[in-house]
Amino acid sequence: MASSRRTPSNGEAGGLRLAEPPGVRLVKALAEGDRSLRKSFEGPLPEEDGLLRLYEAMLTTRLLDDRMLKLQRQGRVAFVGTATGLEASIHGSAAAFGPDDWVFSALREGGAAVQRGMPLYDYVAHMFGNRDDTAKGRQMPNHFQCKEVRFPSWSSVIGTQLPHAVGCALAMKKRGEPSIVCAYSGDGATSSNGFHSAMNFAGVFQAPVVFVVIDNGWAISVPSSRQTAAPSYGAKARAYGMPGVDVDGNDVLAVYAEVRRAADRARAGGGPGLVACRSYRMGGHSSSDDPSRYRSREEEEYWAQRDPLLRFGRYLEAQGLLDEERRERLHREITARIAAAVEKAEAVGPPPLETLLEDTWAVPPPSLRRQVLDALRVVAEKGEAEKVAGRFPL
16 A cells, blocks of 8 residues: 655654654665565565464564563563564564574564474463573563573673674584574664674674664664664674665565575675664563653654554465454464463462572582571461562562
8 A cells, every 4th residue: 555654854843753863764765655565575585384474473472462561560470571563573584594593682582482483381481480481580571591492591781692692603603513693682782882892703703693683763762863873773784894784674574585695694604794674662662661751652653554563464465375364363373372371370380499509500509508498498487478578569
């Protein structure tokens, strides 16, 4: 469907004050003429079943985020950082990597772990921090990990996962393994020391890593336009001696094509690359954030019309791969799987206290063993601290 609405410039009188760095208007213009997806690409695309898997992955993330945010509002989980509006950037990029590749995420890419094979229940168990949580309750919610799909946990310190990703890529290179690494970050993380260190090290040592920067418009309340003076985020790559490109991050196939191109180059020994995906965070920075304090309703409505899930759905309908009946069936099936996972996760108790020392010491020192025994004794005598003092308000 053609649109007569043009994209106003940042700060234009009478227009929307869109949060965008210089130069990304060209990226947005790629989709401005047609709000469905572009009809052709240079480069490889998924087969028909791959397209449907992409849609299912995007829908799963959308429904998971919706359910987790509701649970947080009810006090049943502690913290949520949603990816609503970013599903094309996340799942289009993740689809470009194979099962033996490594994925280092930031806050919003947990759905990529499910896409790669992480059990849905493990995702939900982690959000509750119960005894089935593979992190044993030691991480904040939304800090996913799954060693089976090569998806390490991350730190809330912005950008620190990026040097780790480069180290992993160099290890693969030194071992002669064909695996490569995907390193996610947001626009805010490009201002971190970790981003500079990782990009510089990767460029100098030609690490097989693809940096995927998801520019979602806002780093909490700091707009993209205040994050960099570079022409675009993709342009940052040149200073580090690697190719970089900007792409419409709400166009899942464009994201896939560009990241796949960078991944193929890295796998062939061509070194690192950067793909900057221009998208929009439709919700708050986290469940603790109120985005209405720093951005306008008009801006949110503008981007809601470019919802990546709706765009991809229209594309699949035009290709004869999706209809309303199949869409509704997928919605019901995924919703039911999430509901079953939540019911199971809530029935499971917290991690046992004695797991505090697991995975930390081969032989725990006597002082720590005494502390655990004292804690177990206090619980046996007085009950769980949570029941006595109430839940800690995150």
